[in-house]
Structures are given as structure tokens and as C-alpha cells.
Amino acid sequence: MPELPEVETVRRTLSQLIVGKTIRAVKVSLPRIIQRPDDIKRFEMELAGHRIVEIGRRGKFLRIVMDGLVLVSHLRMEGRYGLYAKDEPVEKHTHVIFEFTDGTELRYKDVRQFGTMHLFYPGEEFKEKPLVKLGLEPLDNSFTKEAFRQVMSGRKTKIKPALLNQEYVVGLGNIYVDEALFRAGIHPEYPADKLTDHELDRLHEAIVATLNEAVNAGGSSIKSYVNGQGEMGMFQHSLKIYGRKGEACVVCGHPVEKTVVGGRGTHFCPECQMPYGTSQKNEAHKQSNAKSRSKKNSEVLKG
Numbered sequence: 128m129p130e131l132p133e134v135e136t137v138r139r140t141l142s143q144l145i146v147g148k149t150i151r152a153v154k155v156s157l158p159r160i161i162q163r164p165d166d167i168k169r170f171e172m173e174l175a176g177h178r179i180v181e182i183g184r185r186g187k188f189l190r191i192v193m194d195g196l197v198l199v200s201h202l203r204m205e206g207r208y209g210l211y212a213k214d215e216p217v218e219k220h221t222h223v224i225f226e227f228t229d230g231t232e233l234r235y236k237d238v239r240q241f242g243t244m245h246l247f248y249p250g251e252e253f254k255e256k257p258l259v260k261l262g263l264e265p266l267d268n269s270f271t272k273e274a275f276r277q278v279m280s281g282r283k284t285k286i287k288p289a290l291l292n293q294e295y296v297v298g299l300g301n302i303y304v305d306e307a308l309f310r311a312g313i314h315p316e317y318p319a320d321k322l323t324d325h326e327l328d329r330l331h332e333a334i335v336a337t338l339n340e341a342v343n344a345g346g347s348s349i350k351s352y353v354n355g356q357g358e359m360g361m362f363q364h365s366l367k368i369y370g371r372k373g374e375a376c377v378v379c380g381h382p383v384e385k386t387v388v389g390g391r392g393t394h395f396c397p398e399c400q401m402p403y404g405t406s407q408k409n410e411a412h413k414q415s416n417a418k419s420r421s422k423k424n425s426e427v428l429k430g
């Protein structure tokens with residue numbers, strides 16, 4: 128499933144491809160993708176004649192902003208956008224076609240058919256599902272350490288499911304939660320309400336750094352993610368913990384383990400991410416890791 132970095136990559140790509148274009152007509156061939164309004168004919172008619180002004184994002188949702196309308200789109204498992212010339216053959220699993228006045232078409236393809244689209248008048252979209260209950264936006268200036276501490280405080284759940292909950296912080300999915308927790312040295316099953324302010328601050332930094340790296344690299348290419356121009360993401364090789372079961376931890380060399388947390392496959396290093404109740408050992412271990420790391424780094428610098 129695309130997470131924040133992938134959706135951000137699609138957002139940037141679509142910004143280059145379709146901003147300024149005017150919709151001539153819209154054709155929906157799979158009504159269930161359209162969640163709002165109920166009437167598909169109305170959806171198609173409303174959009175005709177509107178110009179794309181801006182492509183925004185809220186969490187994992189795209190906001191296609193037009194003059195007088197906003198289309199909120201979620202790609203879910205395998206939804207993809209692509210820009211085509213009108214005479215190019217329409218591929219299988221294409222469910223929505225936005226025909227522009229310049230002879231091009233934005234086509235929405237979705238093999239799994241889990242994607243959704245909601246149409247709103249501007250501003251309305253934040254007051255209703257699916258955006259209304261969304262939590263902190265991690266790449267926004269409003270995502271401060273203080274705000275993160277507040278939203279996590281008193282959560283009686285393991286930290287991984289807490290980070291996956293889009294009502295607390297948006298945009299993180301299975302891959303980047305594992306990456307951020309590894310970077311912060313926090314075990315995925317650690318009770319959220321037992322994390323100290325210091326640990327939450329470290330996790331906050333890890334979330335921002337992990338997402339920024341992924342966004343800069345164009346999003347991960349795990350599974351079938353493709354950006355709006357049909358280019359695969361370039362970040363897959365940089366994942367430090369996700370999908371590396373049995374491989375040596377990049378920090379300490381211990382084999383990476385895989386378990387299930389809250390029903391999700393979860394990768395972690397048992398040495399770098401100690402379970403709750405072993406924090407003293409954890410701190411000692413981290414310090415020795417930090418020492419050996421800085422030693423390594425200085426050796427590299429000398430070399």
C-alpha cells in the first residue's frame with residue numbers, strides 16, 4: 128500500500144502533468160470507486176468544465192483542487208494514475224477517465240478496486256469523511272515534538288499500532304513505521320504510554336527523517352507502486368529494516384527478525400530494539416553501539 132512518500136511522489140508528478148488542464152468529460156466504469164456523491168452521473172457532470180488548479184495531499188489522500196471543486200482520492204492497495212493521449216488504447220482495470228480539453232486523459236487504474244474518490248466543494252472536504260478525523264501531518268511545521276508527545280500520551284496500545292493509526296499521525300504505513308522504530312531504537316511492541324519524553328522525541332525525529340529521505344528518493348517501490356508518470360520509486364534499496372528478515376542489522380550485525388504485531392508483518396532488530404522492561408540494558412547497548420559506530424565512522428573518515 129502506498130504510504131506518505133509514495134503519495135507525495137504521485138502528488139508531485141501529477142502537479143507537473145495535469146495542473147492547468149480543463150476537464151471536458153469524465154467517464155466512470157466502476158461506480159464503487161466513487162464514494163461521494165452517490166449518483167455517478169452527477170459526479171461525471173459536476174466535474175465537466177472545471178480546471179485543475181493544484182494537487183494537494185492530506186496523509187495518504189490526494190486532493191485534486193479545481194476551480195470550485197475538490198476531488199479527494201485514495202489509491203489504497205494498487206490504484207494508479209497515468210496521463211495518456213486520447214487515442215491510446217485503454218488498459219484493463221481502468222475505472223475512471225478524466226478527459227481534458229487538450230486531447231489528453233488522466234486515467235485511474237486499480238486492479239484490486241479498493242481505491243476511493245470523494246467529490247466536495249472547496250473547504251467542505253476537511254469537515255467530512257474521509258479527511259475529518261485525520262491526525263498530525265508529519266512533514267508539516269505543525270508536527271512538533273510537543274504535538275507528537277501530546278497525541279501519544281496515555282495511549283494504551285503498542286507503539287506500532289499507535290503509529291499506524293491515522294487519527295494520531297497520518298501517512299505512516301507498515302514499511303515506514305518499521306523503518307522509523309528501527310531508526311529510533313524502539314521495539315515495535317513497546318507500550319506507547321511507557322515511552323519517555325526523550326524516547327518520543329527520538330521517535331519524532333526518526334519519523335521525520337525517514338519520511339523525508341523516502342520522499343526525496345521518490346517513494347518506495349515495494350510491490351506494484353508506480354508514480355503518475357509510470358516510473359517506479361527508487362527507495363527500495365535504502366530500506367534498513369523492512370523486508371530484511373535474516374539479513375545482518377546495518378547497525379549491530381545481529382540477524383533481523385520478523386514477527387507479527389497487531390496483525391501486521393513486522394521487522395526489527397532484537398539487539399537495537401529491546402522490549403519493554405529491558406531499558407537499562409537497552410541504553411547500555413545503545414551507548415556501546417554509538418561508540419562502535421563513531422569509531423567506525425572515524426575510521427572511515429581517516430581512510
Ligand SMILES: [Zn+2]
Binds near residue numbers: 377378380381399400
Ligand atoms: Zn541491530
